[in-house]
Every structure is written in structure tokens, then in C-alpha cells.
Amino acid sequence: MDDKSQKERLEQELRFLKESFEAEVISKEEFEKGKERIDKKLKEIQNSASEKSSEEPKTIEKEEQEKPKIDEAIEAREGEKIKLKVIAEDAGKNEQEQIQKTEKNETHESKAEIKEQKYESNFFRYAVVFVVLALVIFFSYSLLKSSRGTQEKKDGGFVAACSSDKDCKQEGKQGICLEPGTKNAKCEFKEAKTNVIVLNGRKDCFNCDTQRVLSILENWFGPIEAKEIDFNTNEGRNIAEIFNARALPVYILNENVTKKPAFEQFKQAFAKKNDAYVLSDDAAGSTFYFKNDNMPDKLDLFVIAGDSASIKAENNLKEFLDAFKEVKFEKHLANDKLAQELGIKTFPTFLVNNRVKFSGIQTADAIKNNFCRLNKLPECEKSLSKNLI
Numbered sequence: 001m002d003d004k005s006q007k008e009r010l011e012q013e014l015r016f017l018k019e020s021f022e023a024e025v026i027s028k029e030e031f032e033k034g035k036e037r038i039d040k041k042l043k044e045i046q047n048s049a050s051e052k053s054s055e056e057p058k059t060i061e062k063e064e065q066e067k068p069k070i071d072e073a074i075e076a077r078e079g080e081k082i083k084l085k086v087i088a089e090d091a092g093k094n095e096q097e098q099i100q101k102t103e104k105n106e107t108h109e110s111k112a113e114i115k116e117q118k119y120e121s122n123f124f125r126y127a128v129v130f131v132v133l134a135l136v137i138f139f140s141y142s143l144l145k146s147s148r149g150t151q152e153k154k155d156g157g158f159v160a161a162c163s164s165d166k167d168c169k170q171e172g173k174q175g176i177c178l179e180p181g182t183k184n185a186k187c188e189f190k191e192a193k194t195n196v197i198v199l200n201g202r203k204d205c206f207n208c209d210t211q212r213v214l215s216i217l218e219n220w221f222g223p224i225e226a227k228e229i230d231f232n233t234n235e236g237r238n239i240a241e242i243f244n245a246r247a248l249p250v251y252i253l254n255e256n257v258t259k260k261p262a263f264e265q266f267k268q269a270f271a272k273k274n275d276a277y278v279l280s281d282d283a284a285g286s287t288f289y290f291k292n293d294n295m296p297d298k299l300d301l302f303v304i305a306g307d308s309a310s311i312k313a314e315n316n317l318k319e320f321l322d323a324f325k326e327v328k329f330e331k332h333l334a335n336d337k338l339a340q341e342l343g344i345k346t347f348p349t350f351l352v353n354n355r356v357k358f359s360g361i362q363t364a365d366a367i368k369n370n371f372c373r374l375n376k377l378p379e380c381e382k383s384l385s386k387n388l389i
Contacts (some may be wrong), residue, residue, distance in 0.1 A: 007042060017035060018035075026130060163180050164180055173192050176189075194254075196214070197251075198227065198299050199249060213285060220260075242276055243274065249290050251279035297353075299327050299351070300354070301352065302332045302349040304348075313348035313361050316363055365383065
């Protein structure tokens with residue numbers, strides 16, 4: 001094969017390689033590798049052509065010098081036709097069989113050129129395979145889509161707008177398919193619900209109601225999906241440990257809450273823990289210190305010295321203490337160690353049995369009722385004043 005034919009073949013191969021890359025049949029890495037090989041081959045052909053042009057005068061001179069010897073050989077052979085056998089210097093035993101013998105023109109191919117031809121042949125085969133696979137995938141997908149569309153078509157040749165809720169998708173919203181699979185089918189989108197895990201312990205806490213806080217969360221973030229887990233179960237204890245909970249109830253919202261428009265306004269009420277957002281004890285109204293030891297017949301009062309509300313709370317408490325002589329009572333100021341450990345920031349606050357708290361100015365009868373929810377004493381049958389002093 002002469003240089004011109006080989007150059008045309010390489011240029012054709014380069015165009016095919018580029019088309020294969022643009023059609024995404026081959027990767028960018030395969031394209032660049034193939035292009036580098038072809039460019040190198042074209043450069044070798046160009047250099048070979050330059051060398052031949054510079055050596056042509058020397059070849060003519062050499063032929064003139066050897067002409068007498070050739071004539072003698074022709075005469076001695078009586079016109080017998082001489083066949084020249086040229087073997088590439090680096091061609092191996094297998095490659096020698098591939099060299100064609102011709103009477104007029106002899107092609108010189110080195111071992112490296114034969115390997116290049118093999119690589120080029122393999123490349124074309126792989127390219128064809130990629131094209132065929134791509135066509136098979138494309139037509140298979142088209143056939144599947146067409147088949148599915150045919151199955152969905154009903155009277156009049158229509159395709160339902162949706163067949164299930166899964167067909168209705170919109171970021172940040174919950175999709176519902178109305179009248180699925182019918183002519184009247186349509187998607188309706190509602191604001192996606194906020195998932196909330198509520199860790200609670202109702203059995204041990206008389207004022208651990210969660211409805212008020214859940215209503216607040218719903219006002220902040222729209223519809224919510226609440227799942228309540230009992231602290232007394234293995235799952236509940238694991239969650240309490242993971243989020244380092246101190247008091248119940250605990251409200252845990254997943255990270256999607258940050259996508260709600262109102263989150264920036266209320267984010268100060270949350271603490272981020274383990275890729276979730278936990279409502280602070282103050283905002284959650286957590287009242288049950290489940291880690292504290294249970295101390296029956298114990299009542300603590302947390303006050304601010306000189307505060308009018310704290311003074312009123314003490315005055316109303318006096319009737320209760322006069323009636324319940326067996327109660328172990330302690331008063332604590334706002335800066336006491338226990339108040340800081342429990343994170344109490346609202347005053348006055350009561351703590352029953354070292355575990356359950358309630359706050360505000362309470363009547364003597366209200367204090368009695370809360371205390372007697374956790375303690376069974378004879379005095380619990382008494383009626384105390386229901387009016388504030």
C-alpha cells in the first residue's frame with residue numbers, strides 16, 4: 001500500500017473515530033487514544049515522503065552504477081524473469097506469510113506496521129459492536145415504551161395522565177393521582193408533610209401531652225406526620241441515647257424541615273444533632289426528667305428571690321404543706337446547682353418526686369392534684385383551696 005492510499009485510509013478512520021465519539025459510541029479516553037495513534041501514523045508517512053524525496057537522486061545514481069551488473073545477470077539467465085523477494089527486517093515468521101510477492105511493485109511493511117493494522121482492525125470491530133449495541137438498546141427502549149403506551153390506551157386512544165401516585169412528582173410536594181388510569185385522571189399536589197418523631201413516656205408523666213406542641217409545629221411548617229415512640233421500649237431508649245435527651249417529650253424533625261420557608265424564622269428553637277433537628281427543651285415544654293432518680297413524696301420549688309410571682313407561689317403552697325406533713329420539701333433559687341443542671345429557666349417551677357415538673361402560680365388544690373398523681377398518701381383525699389391567694 002503506497003503512502004497516499006495509507007494516508008487516505010487513516011484520514012477516513014479519523015473521521016469515523018470522531019463521528020463515533022460525537023455519537024457517544026466510544027468514550028473520550030478511547031477517542032483521544034485513537035486520535036493520537038492516527039496522528040502519529042500520519043506524521044510517519046509525512047516524514048517518510050520527505051526522506052524518499054531527498055534520497056531519490058542517490059537511488060538513480062546507484063541504479064546507473066549497478067546497471068552493467070544487472071545486464072550481465074539478464075544475459076546469463078537468457079531473459080529469465082527475476083523475481084525479487086523483499087522481507088521486512090522486523091517481520092516475524094507469521095508476518096512473512098502476509099507479505100505479498102508481486103512482479104512489478106514490492107510492499108515493505110515492518111513488524112510494527114503489521115501490529116498497527118491488527119489494532120486498527122480490532123478497533124473497527126469494537127466500534128461496530130458498540131454501534132450495534134447502542135441500536136439494540138435504543139430500539140428495545142422504543143419498543144418497550146410503545147408497548148406500555150399501547151397497554152395504557154383505552155377507548156378513544158387516550159393515555160391516562162397518571163396511573164398511581166408515583167406518576168405525580170413535584171419537588172417539595174406530595175403528589176396524589178385522582179381517578180387513576182381513566183380519562184379524568186390528574187395529579188394533585190399538596191405540601192409535603194414534615195416527619196416528626198416524638199419520644200415520650202406517658203406512663204410516668206402526667207403532663208407530657210404532645211398535642212399543643214404538635215399544633216405549633218404544624219402552624220410553623222404545614223402538615224406533619226408524627227410518630228410517637230415510647231421511651232420504655234428498646235427503640236425509645238436507643239433514640240434517647242443517640243440524641244442525648246434529658247427530658248421528655250422530645251421532638252425530632254428530619255433534615256428536610258430546612259427546606260420549609262418558615263424554618264429560618266424558627267431555627268433558633270432547634271438544635272442540630274445527627275443530621276436531624278431537635279426542638280429545645282424549653283420550646284418543647286419537656287417536663288419529665290427520666291434520667292433522675294425517682295424520690296417518692298418529694299416536692300421542690302424553684303423561685304427567684306424577691307420576684308412577685310415566686311412570692312405568690314410560695315403563699316399558695318403553704319396550705320398544701322400544712323396539710324401534707326410527710327412531704328419532703330425543698331426550695332431552690334434560680335442560680336442553684338440543681339436548677340442549672342435541669343435547665344430550669346421559668347419561675348416559679350415545681351418538681352414532683354425529682355422527676356416531673358410543672359410551672360406557674362398554682363392553687364393549693366392544683367398543687368395537691370399534681371403531687372397525688374405520682375404519690376398515694378391519705379391526705380390526697382382532702383380538698384384544698386381552689387383560689388389563688
